[in-house]
Amino acid sequence: MTQGVRARQRAATRQALVREARRLFAERGYAAVGLPEIVGAAGVTKGALYHHFEGKAELFRAVLEEVQREIGDRVAAAAGRRAEGWDQLLAGCREFLVAATAPGVQRIMLVDGPAVLGWHAWRALDEAHSARHLADALGALVAGGVIVEQPVEPLTRLLSGAMNEAALWLANGKEGAAPLEETWGVLARLLESLRAR
Amino acid sequence: MTQGVRARQRAATRQALVREARRLFAERGYAAVGLPEIVGAAGVTKGALYHHFEGKAELFRAVLEEVQREIGDRVAAAAGRRAEGWDQLLAGCREFLVAATAPGVQRIMLVDGPAVLGWHAWRALDEAHSARHLADALGALVAGGVIVEQPVEPLTRLLSGAMNEAALWLANGKEGAAPLEETWGVLARLLESLRAR
């Protein structure tokens, strides 16, 4: 299982490219960062980049997948710490708000993502990671009668969009945790209204 | 008040540029459309474009403002046809869903908008047109005790984001009006839950 020099170097180069690209994309946005700057920061040349990725958009895709995986894992972990389905939904949503507000996330995941990859492809990535947990949780709660009967897919999109926009608003607005708690309060009230009575 | 040949030609050129740019941006996205193609379709040259706009991004801004104004007007008109505040909110939200689902709108307004102009600038435009109506309506309803007391700004962002994402989902998904009605049903239930009891 010990990998050779080749494979190790290959992995290191790819990591460096993704890491530096993520940093630069998060700082200044996809369009404002050129390939020369990325490969320079990673200490390689464009030849290396095009050996690992099909182009700039594919590199961005790799960056986005990394970000999405991080967020998705955090949401799943937060939900996993709760026993009941309803508590898992609340904890997951709250953790998403907190995680997606962290610096170096929203611009890649919520602004450039859909524009660079197209909404379809972005949606597929979002679905595969963070949004999937939301859909699963909502589906289970509706099936279990905890949430009042209604189509799950539109509900998932509505809530996902609400939280995405909230994350952008929180991250780009005034500093401080007060707006976060305020927003969470409003969101929690919305979620609470879904419960069957 | 009759304008001279100069002013008339100027207005016509600007209109042609915005019209063709809107068509192309809606079809293929901001990044995939070059200035040569836009000015060619408009029957002018880059000299004309840079005489009217500071650059490609400014041209896009003009396009986005036109789209936003259309949507905002439609929402305001739909709301204006109702007498009571609550009915105005419902009619406005429903009209937004319908209007924003029309072809040639979402990509410019919801996908490329934030990426090209930055989220701050996009937010300002959104606020000045469609989102403003939502904030006003919610504020009035909260002040009037129709909606349960809660911070209006976060609520506005959450609902705005929910409807934006829903519009994207509807426009990029399967055809037909069934999903629209389904989505509206879920959204209407969410809105209903805001009412004070």
Add this chain to the structure above:
DNA sequence: ACCTTTCGCGTACCGTCGGTATGTGAACTC
């Protein structure tokens, strides 16, 4: 141990893009 192949990456080059500087002729001004 040597030869061959693979492959990870560097170098050099290309078309096109957004942007700018400058020219020009027709419409306005007085």
Add this chain to the structure above:
DNA sequence: GAGTTCACATACCGACGGTACGCGAAAGGT
């Protein structure tokens, strides 16, 4: 009707994303 303005067109520029090709070291076979 001479001078000025202005709405463009023309010509050109650096930089960008992308491609073709070369090279040297690691991997694999005998």
